[in-house]
Amino acid sequence: MFDTRPDRDSEVVLLGRSNVGKSTLMREITGHRFDTGGKPGVTRKPNHYDWAPEDFVITDLPGFGFMSGVPDEVQERIKTDIVRYLEEHADSILAGVIVLDGKAAVDIIDRHSGPDEIPHAVEMYGFLRELGIPVVLAVNKMDKVDDRDDRLNDICDRFGLLPPWKQWEGESVAPIVAKKGNIGALNEAVRFHLHEAKRDDLFKFF
Numbered sequence: 001m002f003d004t005r006p007d008r009d010s011e012v013v014l015l016g017r018s019n020v021g022k023s024t025l026m027r028e029i030t031g032h033r034f035d036t037g038g039k040p041g042v043t044r045k046p047n048h049y050d051w052a053p054e055d056f057v058i059t060d061l062p063g064f065g066f067m068s069g070v071p072d073e074v075q076e077r078i079k080t081d082i083v084r085y086l087e088e089h090a091d092s093i094l095a096g097v098i099v100l101d102g103k104a105a106v107d108i109i110d111r112h113s114g115p116d117e118i119p120h121a122v123e124m125y126g127f128l129r130e131l132g133i134p135v136v137l138a139v140n141k142m143d144k145v146d147d148r149d150d151r152l153n154d155i156c157d158r159f160g161l162l163p164p165w166k167q168w169e170g171e172s173v174a175p176i177v178a179k180k181g182n183i184g185a186l187n188e189a190v191r192f193h194l195h196e197a198k199r200d201d202l203f204k205f206f
């Protein structure tokens with residue numbers, strides 16, 4: 001599995017639960033058409049695409065969390081595969097983009113937070129950070145959100161990023177409307193991490 005991975009070192013991985021608009025975002029980034037609005041959890045394997053005009057490879061990882069009609073053990077296997085993929089390629093992954101539904105994310109996270117439960121998105125966030133992979137929260141469907149600042153502050157809070165969200169703009173938090181092609185904030189955040197990585201490479205020589 002995953003043997004189609006290109007040998008490039010500016011890979012950005014895209015993660016998110018079903019129905020957050022990952023396929024819509026992929027279409028915006030790559031210009032390809034993807035299955036959108038169909039059955040949740042359509043993407044089962046990592047797929048690699050060019051992020052034009054940037055020189056990135058964007059890897060679409062399978063949706064985690066709720067997948068309608070997919071047995072638990074298959075969902076667990078998919079999650080294990082994602083974790084393995086990230087561990088194996090951590091050194092060459094420039095950034096992990098976790099796509100969230102701006103309207104639903106806080107409720108979903110709160111519903112799944114408890115003494116024995118950690119929400120998938122928060123778990124993935126922590127895991128990426130543990131591996132040293134910078135994370136961008138791409139907060140999608142912002143067209144459906146009225147209380148923009150409050151909502152983005154709450155999202156920051158749930159991921160352990162100190163509000164106000166504005167201080168994470170252009171780096172860790174990118175409000176977007178994938179459906180309308182409004183993804184400038186995400187481009188900016190990913191480019192920020194590219195510059196950081198290049199700077200780190202440079203300093204290795206001193």
Ligand SMILES: Nc1nc2c(ncn2[C@@H]2O[C@H](COP(=O)(O)OP(=O)(O)OP(=O)(O)O)[C@@H](O)[C@H]2O)c(=O)[nH]1
Binds near residue numbers: 020022025038
């Ligand atoms: N309002 C709004 N809806 C959006 C936006 N982006 C995507 N959607 C809608 O959200 C639904 C799910 O979008 P998809 O792109 O299929 O979501 P996905 O995350 O790929 O879902 P899976 O295929 O289940 O993994 C579709 O009805 C989209 O039209 C957005 O920015 N705003």
